[in-house]
Amino acid sequence: MKNTRNLKDIIFKNLIKLLTNISILVLIGIFLSLIIKSAPILKEKSIIEILFSTKWQPFKKEFGLWTFIISTFYVTIFSLIISVPLCILSSVYLSEYCNKRIKIFFLSIIDILAGIPSVIYGIWGVIIIVPLIKNQIAPFFNASSNGYSLLAGAIVLSVMIFPIIIQITVQVMENVPRELREASIAIGATKWETIKFVVLKKAQPGIIASIIIATSRALGETIAVLMVVGNVIKIPKSVFDPAYPLPALIANNYGEMMSIPLYESAIMLSALILLIIVLAFNVLARIILIRIERKS
Amino acid sequence: MIKRKIEEIVFKILMYSAFITVLISFFIILFTILIKGIPSLNLKMITQTPKGGYYLGKEGGILNAITGSLILACSSTFLSMMISFPIAVFLNVYNKKKSRYVQVIRFSFDVLTGVPSIVYGALGLIVMYFFNLRASLLGGTIAVTLLILPLMCRGIDEVLQMTPKSLLESSYALGSTSLETSFKILLRQCYPGIITTILISFGRGIGDAASVLFTAGFSDNMPGNFLRPAATLPLAIFFQLTSPIKEVQSRAYAAAIILTMIILFISIMSRVISLRFEKYKIK
Numbered sequence: 069m070k071n072t073r074n075l076k077d078i079i080f081k082n083l084i085k086l087l088t089n090i091s092i093l094v095l096i097g098i099f100l101s102l103i104i105k106s107a108p109i110l111k112e113k114s115i116i117e118i119l120f121s122t123k124w125q126p127f128k129k130e131f132g133l134w135t136f137i138i139s140t141f142y143v144t145i146f147s148l149i150i151s152v153p154l155c156i157l158s159s160v161y162l163s164e165y166c167n168k169r170i171k172i173f174f175l176s177i178i179d180i181l182a183g184i185p186s187v188i189y190g191i192w193g194v195i196i197i198v199p200l201i202k203n204q205i206a207p208f209f210n211a212s213s214n215g216y217s218l219l220a221g222a223i224v225l226s227v228m229i230f231p232i233i234i235q236i237t238v239q240v241m242e243n244v245p246r247e248l249r250e251a252s253i254a255i256g257a258t259k260w261e262t263i264k265f266v267v268l269k270k271a272q273p274g275i276i277a278s279i280i281i282a283t284s285r286a287l288g289e290t291i292a293v294l295m296v297v298g299n300v301i302k303i304p305k306s307v308f309d310p311a312y313p314l315p316a317l318i319a320n321n322y323g324e325m326m327s328i329p330l331y332e333s334a335i336m337l338s339a340l341i342l343l344i345i346v347l348a349f350n351v352l353a354r355i356i357l358i359r360i361e362r363k364s
Numbered sequence: 365m366i367k368r369k370i371e372e373i374v375f376k377i378l379m380y381s382a383f384i385t386v387l388i389s390f391f392i393i394l395f396t397i398l399i400k401g402i403p404s405l406n407l408k409m410i411t412q413t414p415k416g417g418y419y420l421g422k423e424g425g426i427l428n429a430i431t432g433s434l435i436l437a438c439s440s441t442f443l444s445m446m447i448s449f450p451i452a453v454f455l456n457v458y459n460k461k462k463s464r465y466v467q468v469i470r471f472s473f474d475v476l477t478g479v480p481s482i483v484y485g486a487l488g489l490i491v492m493y494f495f496n497l498r499a500s501l502l503g504g505t506i507a508v509t510l511l512i513l514p515l516m517c518r519g520i521d522e523v524l525q526m527t528p529k530s531l532l533e534s535s536y537a538l539g540s541t542s543l544e545t546s547f548k549i550l551l552r553q554c555y556p557g558i559i560t561t562i563l564i565s566f567g568r569g570i571g572d573a574a575s576v577l578f579t580a581g582f583s584d585n586m587p588g589n590f591l592r593p594a595a596t597l598p599l600a601i602f603f604q605l606t607s608p609i610k611e612v613q614s615r616a617y618a619a620a621i622i623l624t625m626i627i628l629f630i631s632i633m634s635r636v637i638s639l640r641f642e643k644y645k646i647k
Contacts, residue, residue, distance in 0.1 A: 077541035081458050084450040091447055091513070092469065095476065098487045098510070105490060156381035157375075166378065174387065176635070181390050183564065183631050184624065185571025187598040191605060191620050192393045195400055227389050234386070260372035280479060288480020289445040290574035291602060315482045315574070322578045343479060350478035354471060 099343070107202040107331055118337065121262035124301050131334040133341070135303050139218070139311035140342075142304060143293060144286040146222035147229065152279060154226075155233035162234070164263055175238070182231035190295035193224035198296055202263075206308050213308035216298035221311060224292050229282040236281070240274030240360070241267055273356050278352035284346045290315035314342050380585035397624055401602055401617035409618060414584045426619055429600035432587045436501060436580060437570035438598060439510035443518050445562060452520040453546045457532070470521065476514035482574040484511040489578050499596040504580025511575050512565040517566065523557030524550060531646055556641030563634040567627050597623050 086093055109118065109131060121132025162171050202215030244267050252262040268275075298310020299320065412425035451469075458468045488507025497503050527550060535545040551558075573596075581593025582603070597619060604616035 071542050073544070077444045077543040080543045081454075084454040084458070087447065088454050088469065091451065092472065095472075095510075098490060101490045101494070102487060114570075118367060149582050154382045154385055157379045161376075161379035161383045165376065166383075174383075177387070177390055180628065180631050181393075183567050183571075183627055184393070185573070185598055185627065187571070187573050188393070188397060188620055188624055191601065191617065192396055194605065195396050195617075196392065224431065227393070229387070230386055245512070258368055258372055258373055284478045285480075288478075288482060290480065290482040291577075291598070295602070318482050318486065319574060319577055328606045336486060339483050341481045345477060346478060346480055346483070350475045353478075354474050359470075 079187060090261075102336060102340050102343065106333050106340050109333040109337055110341055112330065116285070118334075119341075122303065126328060126331045126334070129330060131330070131337075133314070133317075133334075135301055136312055136314045136317045136338065137341070138303055139297075140287060140313040140315070142218055143221045143225060143297065143311055143313050144283060146218065146307060147225035147286050148279065148283060150222060150231065151226035151282070153231050155230055156237060156275065158235050159237035160263060160268070163238045164259070164267065167291070175211070175235075178231045178234055186228065186289060186292040187295075189224050189228050190292035192227075193220055193292060193296035197223050201308065211306060211308045216296060216310055217308045218297065218304045218311040219307040221293045221297035221313070222307070224296055225286045227290055228289060228292060229286055232282040232285055233275075233278045236278035237271070237275050238280070240271045244270045274360055277353040277356040277360075280349050280356070284349035287349070288315055288342060288346050290319050294319055314338050317344070377478045377540055383460040389431070394624070395572050396428070397617065397620050400614065401619075401621035404611075404614040405621055406619040410622065413586055426595070426597070426600050426615075426622075428584060428586050429595040429597045429619070430622065432501070432580070432583075432594035433570050433597040435587055436504050436508060436576065436594065437566050440505045441516075441562060442511060443505065443509045444513040444565065448513060448517040448520055449558070451517050452524050453550070455521055456527075456544050457542050457550065470518070471594040473514045473521075475519045477518060479514075479540050480574070481511055482577075484508075485575040485578050488575060492579060497591070499579060499581030499593050500589075500591050501580060502590040504576040504594065504596065505590070507575040508569045508572065511572060512569050516561055516565045519561030520554075520558055523554045523561060524589060528646070553646060556638050556645070560634040560638045563630050563637075567630045570630075571598060571623065571627055573602055597626075 072325040111133070112129075116134055119133055121130070122134045123132040124135060150295065152337045162201050163275060164186055166174075197220045198215035200215075201213055201217055201220055205219070206213040206215075206217075230359065248266050248270065249262050253259070293313055294316040297313065297316060299312050299316055300310040301312050302309070304311045318339055321331070407422070409425040409428060411428060412423075413428045414426065415424040441442075455466050455469060485507050487510055488503060491502045491506050492498070531549060531553060532545055535549045536542075540548070576596050576599060580596055580599070582595050582599055583593045584595070585592075587594035601616050601619045601623065604612050604619065605611060607616075
């Protein structure tokens with residue numbers, strides 16, 4: 069009796085060990101195959117040429133990705149410019165000033181916001197943001213735009229990354245020890261000064277980590293951005309110009325890419341570039357978060 | 365002194381307005397979808413498949429997309445649960461808490477959670493090439509499984525980590541093996557948390573468009589065969605919205621309401637479940 073129980077245990081242990089290792093290996097294998105898939109184009113052209121050329125003419129075998137890379141970064145940076153101040157200010161308000169009920173209510177709303185699919189954000193962008201830019205914002209700055217623009221993408225993205233930044237920031241700020249605040253107040257600082265010099269300073273690494281995670285989310289967001297950003301292959305000169313980020317390139321070219329082998333490889337390469345950028349950002353953020361955890 | 369007070373007041377106003385902006389943007393999203401969608405929401409949408417010329421504004425509904433999405437999300441949630449629960453058990457029961465192996469695996473799943481869904485779409489495509497599959501329900505399932513696997517693994521892992529150590533130790537003290545402890549004690553103690561995680565992953569899976577864009581394809585028929593392309597709700601919304609015809613566009617809004625309702629339902633359910641079962645937990 070005892071033996072069968074132990075035997076079961078050992079079998080189970082080895083099975084799940086195998087499963088864990090296999091799933092990690094399979095994941096790594098798939099990532100490696102992404103590299104293999106993008107190899108053909110790297111054989112024809114140097115990586116530098118592909119990255120920094122702006123010529124995108126798949127039928128003439130020109131696969132310059134620079135326009136898309138720069139668009140991706142513009143959209144992401146503008147969304148961060150909109151989102152970061154708003155998020156940090158409201159996180160400070162949530163964790164330091166407002167009463168508990170509002171906080172719980174708001175955080176559950178933020179939870180729901182985090183779960184809403186990107187298509188819904190995209191629709192919202194098309195209905196509200198695009199006409200707003202076309203009719204109000206662009207004329208206000210004396211620019212003409214049909215609304216589908218870098219700015220529209222940035223606004224939609226900024227709303228999508230609200231939950232990420234707020235959730236992490238509030239948590240980090242709440243973990244700042246009470247004694248620190250009390251010490252600051254005891255030497256005569258006002259509440260705001262305590263927040264500015266003690267809480268925010270202590271929470272800084274966590275806030276940075278949250279911003280990095282949000283950045284990587286923004287870099288990879290596809291459908292919502294694709295729907296509002298205009299998708300014109302040209303480096304945008306102002307925020308009212310259309311842009312064409314990398315994820316949108318991947319999503320839009322799937323149908324055509326099957327016919328030309330090099331084309332497919334170019335698309336896979338852009339997926340690989342996106343993956344590498346996002347992985348780098350994520351690794352960085354996680355290392356910061358792990359450090360914070362170890363300290364506390 | 366006055367300057368300090370003024371600074372505080374200024375920042376308080378700023379904070380308050382930032383908070384209100386965030387709150388309002390949430391309600392604007394919900395209300396625009398509702399206001400735009402409700403007029404074209406009708407029973408036909410959820411009881412019929414697209415008839416000929418549906419995308420030109422003729423009769424029909426999107427039952428195929430709804431069922432397609434549900435099947436896809438259910439099967440990939442099931443698949444990734446079958447993989448991630450054992451992994452989480454392995455990490456928490458069969459390994460030392462702070463061992464290097466556990467930390468490396470946790471770290472890699474954490475990092476994988478951040479990989480964009482379009483990349484998982486491309487990865488799913490590569491898996492499909494490998495097995496010589498075409499765009500199909502099965503392909504979509506593979507991509508979505510890849511997408512939610514890291515999320516679920518880490519979610520269940522977090523839940524299992526919260527179990528009090530004394531509970532496991534009392535089970536061992538009674539002579540049970542690790543296997544028995546995992547299924548008779550750990551699973552029971554943790555299942556509200558696990559169900560919440562599953563529901564969250566399900567929501568993520570059903571709402572994601574970018575990963576199924578290449579892999580699941582699109583079709584007007586009811587999904588029946590895993591090897592055939594199937595319509596999904598996010599893609600149905602996306603395609604209808606890009607149509608130049610007003611009628612079809614407004615159907616996209618209505619479909620968006622359906623998707624939002626599914627997501628809201630899931631997220632409320634997960635809250636209710638975790639609240640209701642909290643009391644059965646041994647603290």
